[in-house]
Amino acid sequence: MKKIVVALPLVALVAACGGSGSGGGATQQLKVVGSSTVYPFTTAVAEEFQRANQGVSVIVESTGTGAGIKLFCGGVGEKFPDMVNASRPLKASEYADCAKAGVKNVIELPVGIDGLTLIQAKGQPALNLTVAQIYKALAANPFGKPQTAQTWKDIDPSLPATKIRVLGPPPTSGTRDSLAELILEKGCDSDPAMKELKKSDSDAHKATCTKIREDGVYVEAGENDNLLVQKVSADPGALGVLGYSFLEENLDKVTPVSIAGVAPTESTISDLSYPGSRKLFVYVKGEHMAAKPAIKTFIEAYSKAWGKGGMLAKRGLVPLHDADAAAATTQATALKPVDPATLK
Numbered sequence: 001m002k003k004i005v006v007a008l009p010l011v012a013l014v015a016a017c018g019g020s021g022s023g024g025g026a027t028q029q030l031k032v033v034g035s036s037t038v039y040p041f042t043t044a045v046a047e048e049f050q051r052a053n054q055g056v057s058v059i060v061e062s063t064g065t066g067a068g069i070k071l072f073c074g075g076v077g078e079k080f081p082d083m084v085n086a087s088r089p090l091k092a093s094e095y096a097d098c099a100k101a102g103v104k105n106v107i108e109l110p111v112g113i114d115g116l117t118l119i120q121a122k123g124q125p126a127l128n129l130t131v132a133q134i135y136k137a138l139a140a141n142p143f144g145k146p147q148t149a150q151t152w153k154d155i156d157p158s159l160p161a162t163k164i165r166v167l168g169p170p171p172t173s174g175t176r177d178s179l180a181e182l183i184l185e186k187g188c189d190s191d192p193a194m195k196e197l198k199k200s201d202s203d204a205h206k207a208t209c210t211k212i213r214e215d216g217v218y219v220e221a222g223e224n225d226n227l228l229v230q231k232v233s234a235d236p237g238a239l240g241v242l243g244y245s246f247l248e249e250n251l252d253k254v255t256p257v258s259i260a261g262v263a264p265t266e267s268t269i270s271d272l273s274y275p276g277s278r279k280l281f282v283y284v285k286g287e288h289m290a291a292k293p294a295i296k297t298f299i300e301a302y303s304k305a306w307g308k309g310g311m312l313a314k315r316g317l318v319p320l321h322d323a324d325a326a327a328a329t330t331q332a333t334a335l336k337p338v339d340p341a342t343l344k
Contacts, residue, residue: 028294031081032060034068035174036223037114037243038085038280041312042302048311049301056294060085064223065174069283073098076287082295086281087114087174087243088181092343099340105286108338109299110328111306112317115244115269116178116276118257119229121236125160128258131275135187137164138218140211143191147213167221167228168241178278179241180210183259186275229254244269245316269318279324280317286337296335303332 032042039062046058063071065086072084073094080103090108098106118134120127136142136155152159169176188194188209198205212218221228225246232240233253240254244264247256256264259275268274282302289295305311306328308319320328 027057028055028292029057029059030083030292030294030298032058032083032085032282033063033071033081034061034083034085035065035087035280036062036169036225037087037175037245038111038282040245040315041111041280041306041317042083042085042282044311044315045298045302045305048305049298052301053294053297056298058298062223064170064172065177066172069094070097072283072285073101073103075101076103076285080285082285082288082292084283086283088177088278089281090283090338090343092340095338095340095343103285103287105337107284107286107331107335109282109284109302109331110279110320110324111282111302112280112312112319113269113272114278114280114318115247115264115274116175116182116278117242117244117247117264118259118276119232119240119242119247119254120238120257121233122251122253122255124236124255126255126258127160127239128261129159130260131183131187132190133159133187134259135184135190135209138166138184138212139188139209140213141208143188143194144197144208147215150217162237164217165219165235165238166217166241167219167231167235167238170220170222173223175241175243178276182276182278184212185209244318248316266318270321279320284335286335289335299332299335303329 039060043060046060050056050058065088068084069086069090072081074080090106095106098104133155137149137152140147149155149164151161151163153161168179194205194209197208221231225242228240228242229246229250232238239257247254247264262268262274264274264276269277284295284299306317306319307325313319319325
């Protein structure tokens with residue numbers, strides 16, 4: 001029995017895919033790429049799944065959402081992934097790339113809710129920031145003006161005179177996309193002029209509201225969230241940006257930063273009162289399901305793991321609320337492809 005292979009380099013991943021699959025008595029291999037946030041949940045399901053399905057090998061690779069979707073949308077066939085983890089919804093432009101490469105039967109599975117979380121080293125004074133303050137600290141040109149802030153006190157006199165230093169995900173990460181959409185853009189739109197700019201020039205609005213400063217204050221820490229936790233815990237005053245599950249697993253090293261007075265907890269994320277709450281997804285390539293029937297069985301296993309009291313809840317995944325949970329369970333059986341007209 002081949003054990004689960006996780007975080008393989010891309011070259012090794014492609015090489016491993018070469019001779020396996022659905023022929024003869026060979027082990028059937030499922031390949032999953034994508035979000036570092038969803039990665040531990042899919043990995044946990046894969047480990048359990050392999051123990052129950054001796055003829056299946058599952059490879060899960062953490063590439064980041066954007067990079068993973070690009071691989072997933074590369075085409076149909078053994079050298080392309082079967083599934084992609086995503087910490088944000090598929091974009092219309094990404095579906096268009098998929099369709100051009102023959103990937104038109106894309107199935108969306110919401111697997112749970114996560115909180116985009118700001119963390120700091122354990123033992124630091126409690127910190128509460130608004131989305132506007134976070135935007136002012138991280139934007140390349142806050143509200144269209146030059147970025148001059150070096151300390152949090154420069155942002156707001158009520159904040160400490162601590163040097164601004166934030167470690168976060170790179171542009172290929174779905175967490176970076178969520179930071180832009182859930183925090184930066186909302187903070188930017190606290191200025192009525194920015195709301196008007198969105199109406200008159202959406203491209204200028206996006207650049208002003210979501211472009212992050214590049215002067216060293218924001219540090220791209222890669223796709224390894226465990227390493228990010230280590231760096232933040234060893235750097236008093238620094239903040240980190242990652243998913244809630246990594247915070248929950250490391251409360252002995254780091255503590256959360258409240259946003260708008262709301263701390264990230266399972267309760268505040270589940271009811272979406274925490275500003276950084278976001279749904280997490282797995283996308284499945286329908287074109288591969290006939291050749292790899294184990295994909296459907298894997299999805300069934302995933303759906304049993306994501307509910308209240310399930311295996312993934314114990315690992316930090318916040319279950320979907322009642323109506324959304326019922327819809328996700330139905331979708332895990334129906335496997336209805338996404339309607340590209342509904343994508344943004």
